[in-house]
Amino acid sequence: MARAAAVLVALGDPTRRQVFERVAGRPHSVGELAEALPVSRPAVSQHLKVLKQAGLVSDMAAGNRRIYRMEPRGLQDLRAYLDHFWNQALAAFKTAVEQPPKEEG
Amino acid sequence: MARAAAVLVALGDPTRRQVFERVAGRPHSVGELAEALPVSRPAVSQHLKVLKQAGLVSDMAAGNRRIYRMEPRGLQDLRAYLDHFWNQALAAFKTAVEQPPKEEG
DNA sequence: ACTTACCGTAAGTGACCACTTACGCACCTG
DNA sequence: CAGGTGCGTAAGTGGTCACTTACGGTAAGT
Numbered sequence: 001m002a003r004a005a006a007v008l009v010a011l012g013d014p015t016r017r018q019v020f021e022r023v024a025g026r027p028h029s030v031g032e033l034a035e036a037l038p039v040s041r042p043a044v045s046q047h048l049k050v051l052k053q054a055g056l057v058s059d060m061a062a063g064n065r066r067i068y069r070m071e072p073r074g075l076q077d078l079r080a081y082l083d084h085f086w087n088q089a090l091a092a093f094k095t096a097v098e099q100p101p102k103e104e105g
Numbered sequence: 106m107a108r109a110a111a112v113l114v115a116l117g118d119p120t121r122r123q124v125f126e127r128v129a130g131r132p133h134s135v136g137e138l139a140e141a142l143p144v145s146r147p148a149v150s151q152h153l154k155v156l157k158q159a160g161l162v163s164d165m166a167a168g169n170r171r172i173y174r175m176e177p178r179g180l181q182d183l184r185a186y187l188d189h190f191w192n193q194a195l196a197a198f199k200t201a202v203e204q205p206p207k208e209e210g
Numbered sequence: 211a212c213t214t215a216c217c218g219t220a221a222g223t224g225a226c227c228a229c230t231t232a233c234g235c236a237c238c239t240g
Numbered sequence: 241c242a243g244g245t246g247c248g249t250a251a252g253t254g255g256t257c258a259c260t261t262a263c264g265g266t267a268a269g270t
Binding site for chain 2: 227228229230231236237238
């Protein structure tokens, strides 16, 4: 999936990963996250935007504040991507075991 | 795990992801990869170094050339990382269903 | 209506990273 | 030993991105 790439990029950044991990543990407002992290509130907003586009979080208005919570979709996409290569690796390994290494090209 | 972060960073780059995907499909030499990709051979070498440090590929000398093949370790680390949050999400969702949303703070 | 709180966006800047060319080293062939 | 091939590393550079400050917009409080 194309989403898997976005998820990889999104979780590649350490700060963004921290944001995601906190949101995954419990829904948070932007201010809460910024207060717990060593970056400014706008930075958190930008990170949340990337995470949202990757399908890793979703947001909803709660009065004055805006609550972000984890969205399984993004994780599922990345899992599917990984499983693809995981199975490929197993198949390749199985083939390598069944057949002795033969010279090629 | 700490390795999961390295895997996320490694697979975050598009070119590096292409390198990994080709190696995952079949063992390749550096020259083969460089020939199939729109970057120079040193670039491929640098990408392979990162992938190797992330536990995604392993290399072995084959005469003059150097063969890279997929290493399941890195994928497994990332899978474990994802599963952690996956289960966390399921637990949170289950709690949210069982209990109506109550005000807090 | 005025003030305060919370948030997203715009613009600008510094640092990191992917890429290139140049070079040195190991292995095979004649 | 000399020539050729395959690879990794060093050094340098351009582009991208994470971060900051400044600003506008919406919702609650008095």
